[in-house]
Amino acid sequence: MRSNSSNIRVRFAPSPTGYLHIGGARTALFNWLYARKLGGVFVLRIEDTDIQRSTQESIDAIIDNIRWLGLDWDEGPILQSQRFHAYGGYAERLVREGKAYISEEKKGAKPAVILKRTSDLIVVDDLIHGRVEFDPEVVGDLVLMKSDGTPTYNFACVVDDSEMCITHIIRGDDHLSNTPKQLVLYRALGLTPPQFAHVPLILGPDGSRLSKRHGATAVGQFREEGILPEALVNFLALLGWSPGDNREMMTLEHLVASFSLERVSKKSAVFDAKKLAWLNMQYFKLRPTAEIARMALPYLEEFGVLPEEIPLPRLEAVVRLLGERFRNLRELAEKAHYFFTRTVRIDDTLFEKHLQKENAAAAIREVTGRMRALEEFTPESLEREMRAVIAERGVKAGELIQPVRVAVTGRTETPGIFETMALLGKEAVLARLEDALGRCGKRAAQGENG
RNA sequence: GGCGCCAUCGUCUAGUCUGGUCUAGGACGCCGGGUUCUCAACCCGGUAACUGGGGUUCAAAUCCCCAUGGCGCUACCA
Numbered sequence: 001m002r003s004n005s006s007n008i009r010v011r012f013a014p015s016p017t018g019y020l021h022i023g024g025a026r027t028a029l030f031n032w033l034y035a036r037k038l039g040g041v042f043v044l045r046i047e048d049t050d051i052q053r054s055t056q057e058s059i060d061a062i063i064d065n066i067r068w069l070g071l072d073w074d075e076g077p078i079l080q081s082q083r084f085h086a087y088g089g090y091a092e093r094l095v096r097e098g099k100a101y102i103s104e105e106k107k108g109a110k111p112a113v114i115l116k117r118t119s120d121l122i123v124v125d126d127l128i129h130g131r132v133e134f135d136p137e138v139v140g141d142l143v144l145m146k147s148d149g150t151p152t153y154n155f156a157c158v159v160d161d162s163e164m165c166i167t168h169i170i171r172g173d174d175h176l177s178n179t180p181k182q183l184v185l186y187r188a189l190g191l192t193p194p195q196f197a198h199v200p201l202i203l204g205p206d207g208s209r210l211s212k213r214h215g216a217t218a219v220g221q222f223r224e225e226g227i228l229p230e231a232l233v234n235f236l237a238l239l240g241w242s243p244g245d246n247r248e249m250m251t252l253e254h255l256v257a258s259f260s261l262e263r264v265s266k267k268s269a270v271f272d273a274k275k276l277a278w279l280n281m282q283y284f285k286l287r288p289t290a291e292i293a294r295m296a297l298p299y300l301e302e303f304g305v306l307p308e309e310i311p312l313p314r315l316e317a318v319v320r321l322l323g324e325r326f327r328n329l330r331e332l333a334e335k336a337h338y339f340f341t342r343t344v345r346i347d348d349t350l351f352e353k354h355l356q357k358e359n360a361a362a363a364i365r366e367v368t369g370r371m372r373a374l375e376e377f378t379p380e381s382l383e384r385e386m387r388a389v390i391a392e393r394g395v396k397a398g399e400l401i402q403p404v405r406v407a408v409t410g411r412t413e414t415p416g417i418f419e420t421m422a423l424l425g426k427e428a429v430l431a432r433l434e435d436a437l438g439r440c441g442k443r444a445a446q447g448e449n450g
Numbered sequence: 451g452g453c454g455c456c457a458u459c460g461u462c463u464a465g466u467c468u469g470g471u472c473u474a475g476g477a478c479g480c481c482g483g484g485u486u487c488u489c490a491a492c493c494c495g496g497u498a499a500c501u502g503g504g505g506u507u508c509a510a511a512u513c514c515c516c517a518u519g520g521c522g523c524u525a526c527c528a
Binding site for chain 2: 135137143145244248267285326335404416
């Protein structure tokens with residue numbers, strides 16, 4: 001546990017009924033930033049009172065992803081299910097004091113404990129929204145303990161937050177309507193409520209609350225795509241908050257230094273995947289090549305390249321050559337895998353367009369010959385030979401380079417062709433050029449016969 | 451339906467509290483140009499917003515009211 005200079009205590013309390021969501025991650029981040037900024041304590045509490053839907057797998061995944069984001073906690077994880085004993089006493093006390101009553105016996109089930117309604121105006125003093133008033137009638141009678149003997153969410157939440165001495169509850173806007181219920185509970189229990197800060201929701205591009213139908217929404221999915229944690233954290237921080245000085249790229253340290261609840265927006269924010277992609281690219285620029293190469297290894301597998309067929313130094317050279325041509329690791333693998341395969345596949349339309357053109361075969365045949373004679377297979381020597389052929393035939397550079405690019409890589413967009421071929425190596429380049437020439441010949445023969 | 455929250459470029463936002471310096475700034479995206487063997491990256495340029503209507507005021511993106519719209523909550527789920 002780290003030393004704390006304030007008595008601020010915040011918590012992140014996910015319910016383990018699924019994976020860690022983008023919205024949850026941002027709530028966790030804001031809580032963490034607040035605690036770290038003010039020297040407070042960050043508590044991780046797992047709200048697993050819904051035993052039907054809560055799973056251990058989900059708990060593990062949530063914890064794993066919080067760590068991956070670079071966040072840590074000072075206390076917990078505390079499982080609510082381990083605290084079932086704590087709630088009954090409070091409920092009994094409220095009954096004893098005449099503030100709650102026991103529901104009518106339903107056959108076969110235990111009676112529920114229900115808090116009687118109050119008539120006092122309920123005022124939420126929200127750190128982000130300011131003063132919000134609620135008619136106590138919207139709360140009505142409140143179930144505390146359900147017929148199955150477990151506490152309701154709002155009751156467990158209040159008891160836990162109080163016992164854990166939580167001073168600030170930072171959570172999603174969707175809970176603002178829950179707050180009057182909790183306030184009523186604090187009042188009934190004679191407890192001082194914590195400060196509330198309701199942060200805006202994260203929306204999908206269509207303006208409705210972000211959900212699965214908008215595509216990737218779980219932290220784990222972004223992780224799998226090859227999004228860097230620092231990029232995701234940075235992006236999330238900018239959703240509903242800004243430093244106010246036009247800064248875009250910020251590390252966790254920067255965020256801690258400049259974070260404040262006063263600068264959190266009231267307006268919900270639309271998740272912009274393109275901006276995330278851009279940020280991710282920016283962060284890739286800051287990562288050492290060797291590190292990126294190591295991270296890319298498993299992604300190459302998805303393209304049928306076995307990790308043992310990938311010498312790390314060679315992969316590093318590929319990553320270096322790729323430069324800024326990828327926005328996530330999956331994209332990197334997609335643009336790198338042809339460096340590791342024996343042959344390339346060129347689909348018909350591509351072949352048609354670039355290799356069936358007038359004189360393409362003849363030109364390729366000529367460069368192939370020149371390359372075969374090359375002692376040194378370097379970007380310089382390759383460029384020299386290619387340029388010679390280009391000059392000789394009086395064509396534009398692209399007219400030779402594009403067909404060669406397609407023949408050698410199977411795609412129209414690659415890093416510089418000379419560097420690409422040099423890295424591919426003489427043997428592979430010649431083999432691929434000859435494959436292409438063979439296919440040209442076959443096509444030509446077919447054309448003549450048919 | 452009831453209750454609540456919110457409202458600046460397509461998007462994230464600065465500016466609103468403490469009216470004038472805002473002919474509204476930055477970023478992503480998009481469009482155009484440069485560079486160039488393609489694609490990126492990079493550099494230059496451009497596009498584009500104060501939801502509407504009433505007030506208050508010498509002055510309103512900023513304060514007030516109403517309307518409209520969007521979202522959220524309306525469980526013995528969390």
